[in-house]
Amino acid sequence: MDACRAAELAARNSYGRLVAYLAVRSRDIAAAEDALGDAFLKALKTWPDKGIPDNPEAWLLVTARRRLIDVARRSQTHAKLLNTLNLSGVEISDAPGEISFPDERLKLLFICAHPAINVTIRTPLMLQTVMGLNAAQIGSAFLVAPTTMGQRLVRAKAKIRDAGIPFRLPNLQALPDRLDAVLEAIYAAYTTGWDAVIGGDPRHKGLADEAIWLARLCVQLMPEAAEARGLLALMLYCSSRRAARRTATGDYVPLSEQDTSLWSQSLVQQAERELYQASTFGNLGRFQLEAAIQSVHAQRAVTQRTDWETLAQLYTGLIQVSPTIGARVGHGVAIAQTQGISQSLALLDAIPTKFSQNYQPYWALRAHLLTQLGDHAAAQQAYAQAIGLTEDLAIRNFLMDKANEGSLEI
Amino acid sequence: MGKPLRSVHLARFNSMKYAILVYETEQDFAHRDQHMPAYNAYSQALSEAGILTGGAALHPGPMASTVRLKDGQRQVQDGPYADTKEQLGGFFLIDVPDLDNALDWAARCPAAGLCAVEVRPLWSMDEN
Numbered sequence A: 001m002d003a004c005r006a007a008e009l010a011a012r013n014s015y016g017r018l019v020a021y022l023a024v025r026s027r028d029i030a031a032a033e034d035a036l037g038d039a040f041l042k043a044l045k046t047w048p049d050k051g052i053p054d055n056p057e058a059w060l061l062v063t064a065r066r067r068l069i070d071v072a073r074r075s076q077t078h079a080k081l082l083n084t085l086n087l088s089g090v091e092i093s094d095a096p097g098e099i100s101f102p103d104e105r106l107k108l109l110f111i112c113a114h115p116a117i118n119v120t121i122r123t124p125l126m127l128q129t130v131m132g133l134n135a136a137q138i139g140s141a142f143l144v145a146p147t148t149m150g151q152r153l154v155r156a157k158a159k160i161r162d163a164g165i166p167f168r169l170p171n172l173q174a175l176p177d178r179l180d181a182v183l184e185a186i187y188a189a190y191t192t193g194w195d196a197v198i199g200g201d202p203r204h205k206g207l208a209d210e211a212i213w214l215a216r217l218c219v220q221l222m223p224e225a226a227e228a229r230g231l232l233a234l235m236l237y238c239s240s241r242r243a244a245r246r247t248a249t250g251d252y253v254p255l256s257e258q259d260t261s262l263w264s265q266s267l268v269q270q271a272e273r274e275l276y277q278a279s280t281f282g283n284l285g286r287f288q289l290e291a292a293i294q295s296v297h298a299q300r301a302v303t304q305r306t307d308w309e310t311l312a313q314l315y316t317g318l319i320q321v322s323p324t325i326g327a328r329v330g331h332g333v334a335i336a337q338t339q340g341i342s343q344s345l346a347l348l349d350a351i352p353t354k355f356s357q358n359y360q361p362y363w364a365l366r367a368h369l370l371t372q373l374g375d376h377a378a379a380q381q382a383y384a385q386a387i388g389l390t391e392d393l394a395i396r397n398f399l400m401d402k403a404n405e406g407s408l409e410i
Numbered sequence B: 001m002g003k004p005l006r007s008v009h010l011a012r013f014n015s016m017k018y019a020i021l022v023y024e025t026e027q028d029f030a031h032r033d034q035h036m037p038a039y040n041a042y043s044q045a046l047s048e049a050g051i052l053t054g055g056a057a058l059h060p061g062p063m064a065s066t067v068r069l070k071d072g073q074r075q076v077q078d079g080p081y082a083d084t085k086e087q088l089g090g091f092f093l094i095d096v097p098d099l100d101n102a103l104d105w106a107a108r109c110p111a112a113g114l115c116a117v118e119v120r121p122l123w124s125m126d127e128n
Helices: A004-027 A029-052 A057-073 A079-094 A105-112 A117-127 A134-140 A146-162 A175-195 A203-220 A228-241 A265-279 A286-297 A308-321 A325-340 A341-347 A360-373 A375-389 A393-405 B028-029 B032-048 B099-109 B110-114
Strands: B015-025 B052-057 B063-068 B072-080 B087-094 B114-121
Touching: A004 A029, A004 A057, A004 A117, A004 A203, A029 A057, A029 A146, A029 A360, A105 A117, A105 A146, A105 A175, A105 A203, A117 A175, A134 A146, A134 A175, A134 B087, A175 A203, A175 B032, A203 A228, A228 A265, A228 A286, A265 A286, A286 A308, A308 A325, A325 A341, A325 A360, A341 A360, A360 A375, A360 A393, A393 B087, B015 B028, B015 B052, B015 B099, B015 B110, B028 B032, B028 B087, B032 B052, B032 B087, B032 B099, B032 B110, B052 B110, B087 B099, B099 B110, B099 B114, B110 B114
Parallel strands: none
Antiparallel strands: B015 B087, B015 B114, B052 B087, B063 B072
């Protein structure tokens, strides 16, 4: 393996763990990120000549920590911090090949969800610090300009440092209040990683797995948090279909046309267990409902049919709990199957334009329904909108084929 | 897997200074005598905990004078800087390990139930 690829791999697999470890010890997220960025640069410079270290993670950790010490020394203010960083350094440099360092990502997630941090920046902050997304990617997910998002992130990190927000897990009473933001960030990371299955930034391919890992940590930390289990179940259901989402040549396969024998039954079973456990706590929420929807789809592997009536009911429930554009479009799909096209179109028409205009699945469904109605002119317009909003090449090709055929299977 | 790193507690971080800023409505100011026993108890609790480093109660907003220099000329205005319904009524200075501790103490301040309490870290002279 060449040195650049090794550095890239380490960055992809370990970014969040390294930042979390350094941030929890230096109590300064921005400084930890900067130091780690420097360490990656140094890796790119030195590994090609000197070879890839046995343990790239430990190398990056030691290098980044040294950098933090340099910065602290220069500012002459953090005498005790220096001691701490030096102390742990002895242990790392003793046997860099064998080092294991604790996973502090969950701690950092809950720190980002502290009530003293503005509620709108908590999830973006987690996505940047723990998941390693940049301000532009986060900005686009939250419909905020990258520079604005960048400034807000910088301010939030400064507040964590300067206001003295403690770098530890909150106590048991405070945990539930912070959990929602943590789960939201994990799910956002998952969907970002999910969309990047083909094409896009290769660093994000590992994000979906990282998100599942973090959700498992949340479940361990809070075994009775129904929504944490609901989210874990939801992601496991989606991941069970990973092998069926694309053909061998990389073409997009919509859910209804996926070969169910390619679905991972072991992941489906794990998901079912988590969802069942969640349901025993009698605390229904958004993620459990979304997982239940995926559970109904998963049943097709057994029954060979999709229970659209149940799906329509679950979507109705989901919209009550969490009236997102995604839930409303999903409801539209179920209603098209159970009540017909005109009812479904009526639901879509009721969605305010400001929510629908840039939401690709809305236009894909609309185009599909209009095609079935025989309104080809309007369908073509909707297809154009859907295609224009698609980032994924495979889905774009799929939609262009459907637009050409004048028919679309959802 | 190798040995896990020792977790180290950082003495430097166990001392953060905060101001607990007490906001009061006009009514609160007018009925201070009623609230005084609660404030005395609060102040005593801060002292007992060994974290109180200073503080004061202030006269109400109309007692304030606001000063500006405009072109070298002193301008004095009757009243507080910001003409809001809630005014700064006093402050406590505390020294605690972190923000969560400061927020716990702020929540115990009588003003938290009457109006509002603001918690701000003090600017330390060795911050750049």
